[in-house]
Structure formats: C-alpha cells, structure tokens
Amino acid sequence: MKLKAGIIGCGSITKFRHAPEYAANPFVEEIVFYDRNPERAELLASQYAGSVAASLDDLIADPTIDMISDCSSNEFHHINSVKALLGGKHVLCEKPISLTLEGAEQIVQAQKTSNKKLMIDHNQRFTKAHQKARQLIKRKELGEVLTFKTSFGHGGPELWGINKTNTTWFFSKDRSGLGVAGDLGIHKIDLLHYLLDDEIQQVSAFQGTLDKTTVTGEPIEVCDNLVCTLKTAKGRIGTGAFSWTYYGEEDNSTIIYLTGGILKIYHDSEYPLIVVEKDGAMAKYQLETIQTNDNQTSSGVIDSFVNSILHEHEPPVTGEDALVSLKVILAIMEAAETESIVHISGPMSKV
Ligand SMILES: NC(=O)c1ccc[n+]([C@@H]2O[C@H](COP(=O)([O-])OP(=O)(O)OC[C@H]3O[C@@H](n4cnc5c(N)ncnc54)[C@H](O)[C@@H]3O)[C@@H](O)[C@H]2O)c1
Numbered sequence: 001m002k003l004k005a006g007i008i009g010c011g012s013i014t015k016f017r018h019a020p021e022y023a024a025n026p027f028v029e030e031i032v033f034y035d036r037n038p039e040r041a042e043l044l045a046s047q048y049a050g051s052v053a054a055s056l057d058d059l060i061a062d063p064t065i066d067m068i069s070d071c072s073s074n075e076f077h078h079i080n081s082v083k084a085l086l087g088g089k090h091v092l093c094e095k096p097i098s099l100t101l102e103g104a105e106q107i108v109q110a111q112k113t114s115n116k117k118l119m120i121d122h123n124q125r126f127t128k129a130h131q132k133a134r135q136l137i138k139r140k141e142l143g144e145v146l147t148f149k150t151s152f153g154h155g156g157p158e159l160w161g162i163n164k165t166n167t168t169w170f171f172s173k174d175r176s177g178l179g180v181a182g183d184l185g186i187h188k189i190d191l192l193h194y195l196l197d198d199e200i201q202q203v204s205a206f207q208g209t210l211d212k213t214t215v216t217g218e219p220i221e222v223c224d225n226l227v228c229t230l231k232t233a234k235g236r237i238g239t240g241a242f243s244w245t246y247y248g249e250e251d252n253s254t255i256i257y258l259t260g261g262i263l264k265i266y267h268d269s270e271y272p273l274i275v276v277e278k279d280g281a282m283a284k285y286q287l288e289t290i291q292t293n294d295n296q297t298s299s300g301v302i303d304s305f306v307n308s309i310l311h312e313h314e315p316p317v318t319g320e321d322a323l324v325s326l327k328v329i330l331a332i333m334e335a336a337e338t339e340s341i342v343h344i345s346g347p348m349s350k351v
Pocket of ligand 1: 008009010011012013014034035036037040056071072073074076080094095096121122123160161162163169183
C-alpha cells in the first residue's frame with residue numbers, strides 16, 4: 001500500500017525534515033505541497049517530483065491525499081490541523097500543538113471526531129540516546145531518579161527560519177506566542193515526561209528578552225531566554241534552561257542524577273550517552289548524534305507517523321501528550337510573569 005502526503009507550509013522544517021523524510025519513506029508515493037507563498041511550494045515540488053495545491057481547501061479536498069503535515073507557523077496549527085482532520089486526513093502537526101489550551105483542545109477534539117491519526121512532532125523522543133536513557137531509567141539500572149537538568153539553546157530562529165532575517169514570525173507575540181519557551185522549551189518538557197515516565201506539576205521561572213532585537217533595533221516581543229525550576233508528580237526536582245542566545249554552539253543536553261549514578265545525554269560531542277556509576281565507573285555509548293539546526297539527520301518522526309497509519313496503531317506522540325506539555329509551558333510563562341510558583345492540574349498524558 002502506498003500513501004500520498006500533503007504538506008502545509010514549505011519553510012525550513014519542511015525543507016529539512018518533512019519533505020526529505022516523506023520522500024525517503026518507501027510507502028509514500030507522492031508529496032503535494034501548499035504554502036501561502038506559492039514559490040516555496042513550487043521549489044519543493046520540483047525538487048521532490050511532487051505537485052502543488054493552489055489553496056488549503058484544494059489540498060484538503062484532494063481525495064487521493066491520505067495524510068497531511070501541518071508545518072505552518074504556530075498561530076495556524078489549530079486552524080489548519082482541525083480542518084485537515086475534519087477533512088478526513090491523518091495529521092502530523094508541528095510543535096507547539098497550539099499557542100493556547102483552547103486551540104490544542106480543538107485539535108484533540110477534531111482527532112476524536114474524525115478518528116484519524118494525530119501525531120505531534122516532538123522529535124526528541126526518537127533519538128537513540130534518549131531512547132536508551134529511557135530504557136535504563138525504566139529498568140532502574142541506576143536506581144531511582146532524584147534530580148535532573150535540561151538545556152536547549154542555539155543562536156536563534158532568525159538563523160533557521162526560511163526568511164533568515166529578524167522580521168521572522170518567531171519574534172512576534174501574535175505568531176510565535178511563547179518565544180523560546182514554546183519553540184525549544186516545549187521539546188524538553190515533552191522529553192522529561194518521556195524519559196522520567198512522570199509529569200511536571202509545579203513550576204517557577206524567570207524569563208527575559210536579553211539580546212534579540214527587531215530590524216528597527218527594539219527588543220523582540222517574546223522571551224529569548226527562560227530558566228525554570230520544575231517539580232514532578234513523583235517528587236523529582238530539576239531545572240530547564242532554554243535560550244536563543246547560545247551563540248557559537250548549540251546545547252541540547254540533559255543530565256539525570258539517580259541514586260546509583262548519572263546519565264549524561266548529549267553532553268559530550270563524541271559520546272551522546274555517558275553513564276557514570278556511583279563508584280565512578282563510566283560507560284560511553286557511541287550512538288547517533290542529535291539533529292542540530294546545522295546538522296539535520298533523519299529524525300524518524302515521519303517513518304513513525306506513516307507506520308502508525310499503515311499498522312493502525314496510536315502514534316507515539318499524541319495530541320493529548322502535546323497538550324500536557326503545552327499546559328506546562330503555559331504554567332512556566334505564568335510563573336515567570338507573576339513571579340510565583342504555579343501548580344498544574346488536570347488530565348495527564350499516557351507516558
Ligand atoms: N519539531 C521541530 O524540531 C521543529 C523545528 C523547527 C520548527 N518547527 C515548527 O515548524 C513550524 C514551521 O516552522 P519553520 O521553521 O518551518 O518556519 P518557516 O518560517 O521557515 O516556514 C514557515 C512556512 O509556513 C508558511 N505558512 C505559514 N502559515 C501558513 C498558512 N496558514 N498556510 C500556508 N502556509 C503557511 C510560510 O509562508 C512559510 O513558508 C512551526 O510551528 C515551528 O515551531 C518544529
């Protein structure tokens with residue numbers, strides 16, 4: 001069986017992940033591209049021997065398309081993904097699932113109404129070092145998790161996004177909404193839930209716009225740095241640092257401290273996973289390196305989404321999982337704005 005993919009939004013994440021990974025998947029026969037900036041769609045269609053849809057409605061109305069990647073900017077996910085699901089397509093939606101809980105809930109509800117597959121691109125779950133670390137934690141090979149620290153920072157989205165200037169939508173409050181917290185922080189919240197099999201329930205935070213400016217030299221409307229403290233349902237405590245101002249080198253590392261030692265993930269450029277036992281013994285795993293903005297290797301996300309359709313199983317990152325991570329990020333933003341500790345309540349994800 002061969003599937004046909006549609007992609008909404010033909011910017012950087014489509015160029016570096018969705019288009020090449022659909023094209024490399026043996027069960028995908030064609031990609032139809034749509035962007036409100038048509039030349040971007042045409043460029044990718046010519047590169048991948050695909051076709052172009054004239055409008056979003058045309059893309060969704062095409063009965064030959066089985067699944068759609070929603071790679072539009074953040075403020076459109078709840079509109080485009082809902083339309084695609086209710087139009088009968090399986091949907092792989094980019095993160096953050098939405099800027100608001102209401103938007104995320106609309107997407108989750110549309111999945112339930114349509115009974116189509118919905119997956120959110122929290123790709124950190126798919127890297128080999130994260131998967132191996134989760135396995136070691138689950139098997140309690142180093143005892144119980146006590147504390148953790150996680151970081152995600154690079155030089156900023158103006159170096160990544162398709163238009164490569166400080167006019168990028170990532171810097172606008174209406175469009176990116178949550179700044180670096182929604183861009184990078186949400187990846188690590190999802191990762192912590194996945195690694196620890198636990199959920200963050202209390203948060204405090206500081207955020208700031210420390211360095212990024214608009215083209216006219218004003219500070220951007222959203223935070224470019226955020227540092228938070230986190231407490232989980234199982235009582236573990238840790239920190240998160242998310243930054244668009246780590247110039248010169250990306251940091252995508254997580255360290256987990258357990259009763260029997262330490263797991264250092266993407267902390268060493270040569271060894272993606274280092275296990276340090278309590279007595280100092282060390283095991284270094286030479287697993288694949290993580291994708292960075294400058295080094296985009298296959299994420300495995302598209303293969304996993306396609307498999308969930310072909311084999312009719314639940315995708316590994318559901319809308320509900322992403323909604324829970326969004327809830328944590330919104331709580332972190334509230335904590336930073338009100339300089340208080342915010343408690344998170346409500347439904348938990350399945351991890
Ligand atoms: N999972 C990840 O690791 C990861 C990494 C980067 C970006 N992203 C996410 O992917 C999404 C896109 O980011 P990007 O880096 O590709 O941005 P980008 O600015 O490079 O490209 C966005 C593209 O979408 C198009 N677009 C926006 N809204 C549209 C709409 N309503 N209809 C049609 N086209 C539309 C724009 O014209 C542009 O070509 C964002 O939600 C972002 O957070 C995820």
